[in-house]
Amino acid sequence: EDKVVQSPLSLVVHEGDTVTLNCSYEVTNFRSLLWYKQEKKAPTFLFMLTSSGIEKKSGRLSSILDKKELSSILNITATQTGDSAIYLCAAGGGYQKVTFGTGTKLQVIP
Amino acid sequence: EPEVTQTPSHQVTQMGQEVILRCVPISNHLYFYWYRQILGQKVEFLVSFYNNEISEKSEIFDDQFSVERPDGSNFTLKIRSTKLEDSAMYFCASREALYDYTFGSGTRLTVV
Numbered sequence: 372e373d374k375v376v377q378s379p380l381s382l383v384v385h386e387g388d389t390v391t392l393n394c395s396y397e398v399t400n401f402r403s404l405l406w407y408k409q410e411k412k413a414p415t416f417l418f419m420l421t422s423s424g425i426e427k428k429s430g431r432l433s434s435i436l437d438k439k440e441l442s443s444i445l446n447i448t449a450t451q452t453g454d455s456a457i458y459l460c461a462a463g464g465g466y467q468k469v470t471f472g473t474g475t476k477l478q479v480i481p
Numbered sequence: 482e483p484e485v486t487q488t489p490s491h492q493v494t495q496m497g498q499e500v501i502l503r504c505v506p507i508s509n510h511l512y513f514y515w516y517r518q519i520l521g522q523k524v525e526f527l528v529s530f531y532n533n534e535i536s537e538k539s540e541i542f543d544d545q546f547s548v549e550r551p552d553g554s555n556f557t558l559k560i561r562s563t564k565l566e567d568s569a570m571y572f573c574a575s576r577e578a579l580y581d582y583t584f585g586s587g588t589r590l591t592v593v
Binding site: 391405407412413414415416419459461466467468470471472473474 | 493512514516522523524525526529531536537539570572576578581582583584585586
């Protein structure tokens with residue numbers, strides 16, 4: 372059975388801090404790993420990673436995949452209160468389903 | 482930016498009733514999915530749909546569930562006889578090739 376595990380489960384930081392969220396996966400025929408931000412409703416897409424060692428960046432967010440370790444990290448620098456959300460990691464094989472982790476709940480306090 | 486549209490945003494139904502959740506995927510996407518998220522729990526896969534047929538389904542997707550793409554634009558999830566435990570947020574998603582999934586904003590189903 373495919374499995375995705377995220378850590379930590381929750382995190383409280385102060386504005387301006389840098390955070391690192393972890394995701395490990397065991398997925399049959401792995402093709403891609405996705406990061407999402409979930410605030411009140413639907414997950415919103417952040418990154419899709421398919422190649423090991425290549426960092427993807429979007430503003431203060433960045434992510435990298437390590438296929439050897441079957442893991443990925445999501446970094447957020449200079450955190451803001453608007454970064455408060457649940458960050459979901461999902462991994463999948465090709466065009467089929469993705470399996471989600473339980474998420475990391477990030478709270479950024481002023 | 483193209484969106485996946487889901488209706489209704491919230492549906493309340495009595496136990497045992499049939500519900501149909503509707504989704505309009507992004508027009509050039511070929512792969513369609515339903516996921517659900519019970520409050521406080523993780524997002525779970527229900528079913529994937531490609532070329533007018535189910536390509537994969539989970540154990541959750543039993544005989545009470547069905548999917549349909551009736552007119553080439555809508556993608557529906559039907560629950561024949563709802564149970565209390567079907568209360569959840571249901572997300573439709575679509576994708577083009579291997580690129581990112583796009584999720585709809587969800588339908589919150591409450592079974593009373």
